[in-house]
Amino acid sequence: MDKEKKVFKVLNGELPSSTPGVQPKVRGGSYPSARIPEDVRKEIDPDWGVQILLEEHPEYDGKVFVIKMTSKWGPTEPIFFLPSDLYDSKGQKKIIKELVNKGRFIPDEIQALVEYVDCLKVTGPGVITIDDGSYKQYILETSDSVEGEIVDKVYKLIVDYVVDNISVFPTRKSNGFRKEDCHGAFLDDTVSMRKYGGLTVAIIETRMQEIVGIRNTKKLNAVLKELANRGVFHPGESESRKKVTLAERIVVNVYIFSIDQSLLPKEVIKGV
Structure with missing residues (x-):
């Protein structure tokens, strides 16, 4: 097959690019993808759709990475958290609790999730997903600031x-x-x-x-x-x-x- 016509499947259906939502070709006709180890994928992908967003957060100036996880086992609400929550014991416990209650997740898989998220971050802008409005609604409902x-x-x-x-x-x-x-x-x-x-x-x-x-x-x-x-x-x-x-x-x-x-x-x- 002609290299120019190849289509490369990457995480969550998002093709890498220099800006979210745009997927220009790079030298050689291929795209950079999230290089996630197979053993890590096997622990997360069957049960969860994992996306990385770049959005504003009330506790920070400018935009920060936000992780969105959606269960593949039922119509539960998505889970949002900051990557730093994975390295905080209290934040990690909260994430595990939500994952167990909203989908299928074994607490021992948390280290695989840490690696998964890190791989998404280092891949670059190409795998960043544009918010469909659910994250902004989540912030509106959970922030302690009110209008x-x-x-x-x-x-x-x-x-x-x-x-x-x-x-x-x-x-x-x-x-x-x-x-x-x-x-x-x-x-x-x-x-x-x-x-x-x-x-x-x-x-x-x-x-x-x-x-x-x-x-x-x-x-x-x-x-x-x-x-x-x-x-x-x-x-x-x-x-x-x-x-x-x-x-x-x-x-x-x-x-x-x-x-x-x-x-x-x-x-x-x-x-x-």
């Missing part, structure tokens, strides 16, 4: 959920909260009204992530911190949640938010 628009959106989601599901938020005075049926309660008792400066709603911890759509605890806490700064969220002394009595002899971990009484049905605010 005002996100905070506004989260608070609106909370208020809308309470208003639309008013039947599962009884008042504290009614003593109607039941763990098996309710999602929280309005703290309309005199002590709570004085303590928080008005009407508040307590949402049980198991419902919060479902309501706001933020699965990452670090991100959720960052949003709650900003809401606390605005005076509409009332955190506990050592953590975001508080233990509160929602009905007689029923104490629950909850998130407490101030809520505008004008948004609520008259029967809820009657007597408040």
Whole structure:
């Protein structure tokens, strides 16, 4: 076969080049490829698609290498990490845990992964994959920095959920909260009204992530911190949640938010 017509298959379907996404030919008609030892490939390739990205990261100035791993055994979310995480004991444990939970991975294979990633890095720009948007979404969900628009959106989601599901938020005075049926309660008792400066709603911890759509605890806490700064969220002394009595002899971990009484049905605010 004419050398000019040869096609060389490389990792993840990406052909090497001087810039991501472009694959110019080089002298001799061949392309540089990720020279990954066969024994290393055998441990990783059957179960994972491994890509190397060059993207901005909130902890660094400019772009850095980011590794993206996608399981070949099911529709789980991809895993992202920095190469340096492989050399940090805490970071390595986190990577192993995610790989085991999101695909097929044996902890003893971690050294093979270290070699695999190193081979990708030294190959050059040609094997760099352009982000399809999933990495940027991952950073948005996991970073502890939050924008005002996100905070506004989260608070609106909370208020809308309470208003639309008013039947599962009884008042504290009614003593109607039941763990098996309710999602929280309005703290309309005199002590709570004085303590928080008005009407508040307590949402049980198991419902919060479902309501706001933020699965990452670090991100959720960052949003709650900003809401606390605005005076509409009332955190506990050592953590975001508080233990509160929602009905007689029923104490629950909850998130407490101030809520505008004008948004609520008259029967809820009657007597408040």
